[in-house]
Amino acid sequence: MQNQYTDWKQALRSGLLGGAITVLLSLIGIVTAFSNTYIVNKVISFGELLIVGPIAALSLVAIQKARARHPGLLILTAIISGLTSGLVILALAGLGQVINLRAMFLNASNDLYAIYAYKQALVPGLLLRLLVSGLVGALVAGFTLLPGRIKAAISQGLLYVILVGLMGRLIGTVLNTWGFVAILFKWMFVANSLSPIGAIFLFLLTGGLAYWRYGRPKTKQITDPKKQKLVRWGTLGGFGLLLIFLPNILGMWFSEILDNVGLFILMGLGLNIVVGFAGLLDLGYVAFYAIGAYTIGVLTSPELGFFNLTFWQAFPIALIMAFLAGVLLGLPILKMRGDYLAIVTLGFGEIIRILVLSDWLKPWLGGTQGIQRIQRPVVGIGEFSITLQSQQQLYYLILAGIVLVAFVAVRLRDSRLGRTWMALREDEDVAVAMGINHVATKLTAFAMGALFSGIGGTLFAAKIGSIYPSSFQFLVSINILSLIIVGGMGSIPGVFVGALALMGLPELMREFAEYRYLFYGAALVAMMLTKPEGLWPEARHRLEFHEEETPPPEESEAVPESA
Amino acid sequence: MDNILVSKKVTKRFGGLEALGKVDLELKKGAIQSIIGPNGAGKTTFFNCVTGFYTPEEGEILFNGRNITGMSPDRVTHLGISRTYQNIRLFKNMTAIENILVGMHPHLKSWLIGAIIRDPRTVHEEAEALKEAYRLLEYVGLKGRGDMLAKNLPYGEQRRLEIARALASRPKLLLLDEPTAGMNPSETQDMVHFIQRLRDELGITILIIEHQMRVVMSISEKITVLDFGRKIAEGTAKEIQTNPTVIEAYLGRGAASGLGETAAKG
Amino acid sequence: MFRTWRQKITMTDIMVWIIGLSIAVVVIWGTISTLQSGKYSAASWFDLVIKGLALGGVYALIAMGYTLVYGILRMINFAHSEVFMSGPFTAVFLANALQSNGFLSRQPLLGMLAITLLSMAVSMSVAILVERVAYRPLRNAPRLVPLITAIGASFFLQYTFRGFYGSGFEAYPTIEALNGYWRIGAIPLFKTQAVVIIAAVVMMFLLYAIVMWSKLGKAMRAVSEDKEAAALMGIDVDAIIVFTFALGGAAAGAGGILYILQFPVVHFYMGFIPGLKAFTAAVLGGIGNVPGAFLGAMVLGLLESVGPNLFLDGLGIPVASQLKDAIAFIILVFILIFRPSGILGERLSQTKV
Ligand SMILES: Nc1ncnc2c1ncn2[C@@H]1O[C@H](COP(=O)(O)OP(=O)(O)OP(=O)(O)O)[C@@H](O)[C@H]1O
Ligand SMILES: [Mg+2]
8 A cells, every 4th residue: 555655656756857857848948949850750859859758767767666566557657657747748838828938938939839739739739748648658667567688679779769860960961972872871861860761770770789789798808919909009090090081081061070179179188187187176277278379369460460470489489378377377276175276267267368358458469359360370391381271271280289188198197197196186185195295296287287278279279260258268168177077087088079979969960059058067967966987987987986886806807797 | 313203292282172282202213112092192193293284383393303393294204204094095096006106106206208208217217116016015915906996905905005005105114003993803913913024124113003902012112101182101011001090091981992901910 | 483384385385475465566556546546536435335335245145055055065056156047037027027017116115025035936946956956966976076066057057047038138127216316415325225235234134143043044053063963963964955055045046136136137147257256255254154255245345346446447457347357256366375264264174184
């Protein structure tokens, strides 16, 4: 009796929460915005997924929390949860008919209600919605009752369909430049999304693969060290070649995106030293980026006409300025506790931006008008020199910068200095008692980060050709921080993954760009709650954040898992 | 000049509480000495004053005749004092070997540039350091544990690793804060032998804070007793055992400790 | 004594002192030359002071949220600036509705009360929600983790409200009853500013009373002293933490209404700068300390309002008021360097080993 009563309550609560999340997403506007972004053409849109997804997720929660074990009761629980969510949605639509919600919530529009009602007449449409919500619950319950192997197959199949469907536009663009592949896959994609046949094919393919792989050991480990080395160099070399030809493969439009992502990778690598290695939360990272860019601007722009240096003459000066700024700011503040440090660096970033914007420094820094006609970098000697101007040319400059910074980052990580940073991050008092001078050590990290940020700034100036204060907002610091966190604090490959995920995707999918920071915020919170070590954690961090889950010492020699 | 450590009238207060009051202590070079006292007597606070974590309000601490009062912990370590902690404080998410390597910090030189370009000197230095770290690991009986994260080691091994880390800085004076806390009798026995070996083989002077009377009595040449931050007695094991003030300090507060029984029997 | 002092001092300290001294010299120089030039009359100084106090009142109310939460969880609730934004940004719709049906001009007091209550309720709910979703699961996580979560929550909230109400500016209606000024002798005192200052002082006193004398307030202080001990004494720690967030949220919501009385436009990004300033105020007064937050906020408000004219004008800096935010942040940086415990805060005891 008691059990069933709590299950009821739990089901209702999950349902309410699921409905609330859907309503929240609707009112923010993403449901409407994505209602025409089809995953499977004309069948299911991303917007629809945003309505159904929370309902499904929360009925799953209801099942997992239920005490009852009888399948019938479980299905009932899930259906109740789903129906409750549906009722919440109906309530919003109903309320919208009675009072004009739109006066307050921009997105509580008739469009939204039409989406809720499957573009049918309101009453029967909404009833259909209710029915579907209950059905979603039932399907989720049915899913959980399946044997593990089929569950794995279905979830993998769905995952791939959703991912590929979402990236339909991107895949389409690339495929179009590759004629012969396009012919092969034309039937799978319609109007930037999967065709129904394509979706079924993909689902069966990936799901079948998961079904087949289920329970089998993962791919064989290569144990022979010689072979291992060969494989490593082989992949590295292949990857290098790919990177070199990437702009030609992808074309103009993508090169621009690549450049942007590249700049963020470069800066991310720098901030990763500060945040990931040394554990110093620096929220004013953009300040050094601005210092780098503005130094280049002031020194090279003929418009200001102070110095009229070339890019390469100004470059080292810019780096020195950024580095010095790092040292000067770092010296006094690095004794502070972590969270104070975060706020002070943030304050510093704002100070720099305010100064740059001010009328006081306008004669030197251009104020709101910024600095135009910054000199582009010239490479080569004499007749063979070219001015790097197009995005495709600048790509190589940025790539070179990334390679350099990544190299330095790897070297630092595996050195005495890297160890010292890690020790300070772990337990500052004890580290100091080991003879470590904490200010000097942190300062090194902080100043290196500043230097790399400065490099990012100079390249940014070279790429854009003109700079404005608005390019140096606090948001830039947050962008970089987010990509490090999502990729995995302290992880160098993580920076690449994070930058591709957070910078690349929104650029590729323009609808997302609008909701970028919403997404970043949610990603930071979700990451910290569920996977604080990031998408691609450094091997060590994988262990660090999940204390309870670390295997006991005897088993820690990793055995390829076989379930 | 055969006293390696001398404290003169060291006083440390926390707000109204006097954690140490005018504590005088002399530690002979090459000796093993102990500090004992009931909980909250100020023993750990004394260690903290010596190692530079706290600055005493009054008094002086001399190390090899040099005044180190109020010196920062990193500089104290560079002079040759190192310590372990009552509640083990290893770098939990670093491997055993890395813990020891961090301990070697004062003897290594490579810094930013060396780390980036990896000049031969840096490479050599790192290789040597690694070799020595493995040697130390073996010395404390943790052979083969080098690549394990410190937090995954069993308790007794963590204590040993902490000592190895302290030894890595090649100290002249080692301060051990309750090295046998939480150990069973046979582990305790091992630890006692190990501490004696340290002194005999490496010639390090050792100051121990200890609660188990059997340990204290068996290894220390001199014992200092603190109570409420004051030194209430000093002398050999025999003298301490029969000292009425000491018995009073322990029994008067009803603190359960081996001292009562030992003293009554003695 | 001198010896130990010599041993403790480092290059860093010297550098910091030099920077500090040079800034002090610049400030004094600027002040003297401003005063000598006699550009501003006593009346305009008075005006600036009142303006500063009114601003300080708002900062004080926001700072409460930072201080209370910090006192109890030892974390900076970075999302508090969005807690502050959510109240007035929502209440603007009520205000406009009341304005358009004439209620606000008929019953300005009741109308304002309703608007304020709505603002407080919204801010409070957002604060509680943030605690529940983003912070509670992370009570025992490493320090950086909740801070990053807080930053994430802050952005999520900003862009959620942007999604709700749009990215544009919404204007509050003017309250006719608060137009104009009273005269004290020859000096005009704007009604809005007077009302804001009085309201802020009253509310701060109320908050102080709650924290000091109410049962919940006492439990709150017990929890901030020692969570385990408080739990052993039968205090529901989670409930107290929720209460803390609620109290801070409500204060921020009220502060939001006082803010729009001075700057009657709201938008989704409005929380960032006042939030940062309020945090500065909390640190200035000694974070975790309620009277300290009030004092810090008033000082900051004054410096921000008087500072640009007093310190910078004399140095010949054009449009010095553009730099007022910079003044606030420089103050923040220097307090944290020279006296991290703030004006009223006690020094945090040395780390326990
Ligand atoms: N950082 C500190 N702040 C305030 N009080 C402290 C601090 N460190 C120690 N104390 C107090 O000083 C007194 C002495 O503490 P200490 O840790 O030195 O005792 P102890 O002799 O090591 O005891 P135990 O046997 O429990 O380790 C205790 O009352 C303790 O509460
Ligand atoms: Mg102790």
